[in-house]
Amino acid sequence: MASANGLVKVQQKQPLFSFGVISDVQYADIPDGRSFLGVPRYYRHSIQVLQRAVKKWNDHENLKFAINFGDIVDGFCPKPESLNAVQKVVKQFETSYCPVYHMIGNHCLYNLPRKDLLPMLKMPTANDQAYYDFSPTPDYRFVVLDGYDISAIGWPHDHPKTMEALKILQEKNPNSEKNSPAGMVAVERRFLMFNGAVGKEQLEWLDKILQVSTKHEEKVVVCCHMALDPGAAGYEALCWNYGEVMEVIHRYKCVKACIAGHDHKGGHSIDSHGVHHRVLEAALECPPGSDAFGYIDAYPDRLSLFGTDRMASTEMVFDL
Numbered sequence: 001m002a003s004a005n006g007l008v009k010v011q012q013k014q015p016l017f018s019f020g021v022i023s024d025v026q027y028a029d030i031p032d033g034r035s036f037l038g039v040p041r042y043y044r045h046s047i048q049v050l051q052r053a054v055k056k057w058n059d060h061e062n063l064k065f066a067i068n069f070g071d072i073v074d075g076f077c078p079k080p081e082s083l084n085a086v087q088k089v090v091k092q093f094e095t096s097y098c099p100v101y102h103m104i105g106n107h108c109l110y111n112l113p114r115k116d117l118l119p120m121l122k123m124p125t126a127n128d129q130a131y132y133d134f135s136p137t138p139d140y141r142f143v144v145l146d147g148y149d150i151s152a153i154g155w156p157h158d159h160p161k162t163m164e165a166l167k168i169l170q171e172k173n174p175n176s177e178k179n180s181p182a183g184m185v186a187v188e189r190r191f192l193m194f195n196g197a198v199g200k201e202q203l204e205w206l207d208k209i210l211q212v213s214t215k216h217e218e219k220v221v222v223c224c225h226m227a228l229d230p231g232a233a234g235y236e237a238l239c240w241n242y243g244e245v246m247e248v249i250h251r252y253k254c255v256k257a258c259i260a261g262h263d264h265k266g267g268h269s270i271d272s273h274g275v276h277h278r279v280l281e282a283a284l285e286c287p288p289g290s291d292a293f294g295y296i297d298a299y300p301d302r303l304s305l306f307g308t309d310r311m312a313s314t315e316m317v318f319d320l
């Protein structure tokens with residue numbers, strides 16, 4: 001490919017590294033059902049999707065790691081079975097030859113409080129925190145956000161973070177059923193009980209990480225269960241303070257992509273700063289025999305998502 005200065009630009013063929021992706025397994029040993037809005041959900045089949053995902057990742061033989069974008073067990077899982085169900089899904093992830101990084105989603109928290117959940121997901125974090133970062137190669141850094149840091153689910157009922165979340169819901173959502181966006185308009189529809197926010201301390205931590213990444217010339221991929229751009233997801237799937245998170249991200253040029261789950265249909269957008277937002281299609285909504293998972297090849301100038309079946313493939317090219 002010839003460039004403006006007449007030199008030939010050679011596109012790198014070998015990725016720097018590759019990693020697996022899957023989201024919203026929402027397994028439960030219950031009959032098939034539907035979402036609140038009537039979309040079919042295949043609770044028992046979803047663990048088979050995960051099984052096939054891990055097989056594909058293992059057959060690839062060269063994945064450095066995999067990322068699960070949250071919601072491993074569905075909220076309809078009968079509560080006495082929650083622990084077993086979470087263990088069963090975690091065990092399935094553990095058949096992966098490469099390490100798997102997890103993040104929490106609302107359905108994880110319907111099943112177990114975060115103090116029980118986090119050790120099972122073996123997050124590289126301290127205390128009850130569920131945000132962390134890691135760098136698989138000197139060129140790249142991954143930031144995993146905890147979008148349920150400020151949330152009405154997962155924390156003890158009298159915890160200050162529960163109180164803060166309930167106050168936000170009270171102010172922003174006029175409905176008595178706080179999972180309902182009825183009568184709410186556009187992005188205001190995100191103020192739902194099944195969403196949450198990134199807290200102040202976490203935002204400060206994110207800022208510091210991005211500062212250091214900029215200094216080290218790393219490219220950063222931000223991962224969060226909830227979406228961070230209204231162009232990539234339904235308004236109901238957005239993190240409460242997605243604007244504040246993106247304001248921090250846009251202070252720097254190092255973040256090249258934000259990847260999420262939560263909005264099961266999936267989506268892709270490029271925001272005004274050239275950051276890609278890719279929302280991954282859910283494993284839960286795969287009719288028997290179909291799949292939704294993938295792997296991403298990371299290059300110096302792009303991320304190439306190779307999706308299987310219902311997960312669309314996406315080329316995310318970015319400016320250096």
Ligand SMILES: Nc1ccn([C@@H]2O[C@H](COP(=O)(O)OP(=O)(O)OC[C@H](O)CO)[C@@H](O)[C@H]2O)c(=O)n1
Pocket residue numbers: 035036037071075106107177179180181194234236237262263264
């Ligand atoms: N209008 C609504 C929508 C949902 N609910 C109830 O809220 C709980 C969580 O909903 P669910 O669809 O299971 O959440 P997911 O995390 O799977 O999906 C997120 C969305 O797709 C984001 O757009 C559940 O109990 C629903 O019944 C509600 O009451 N009213």
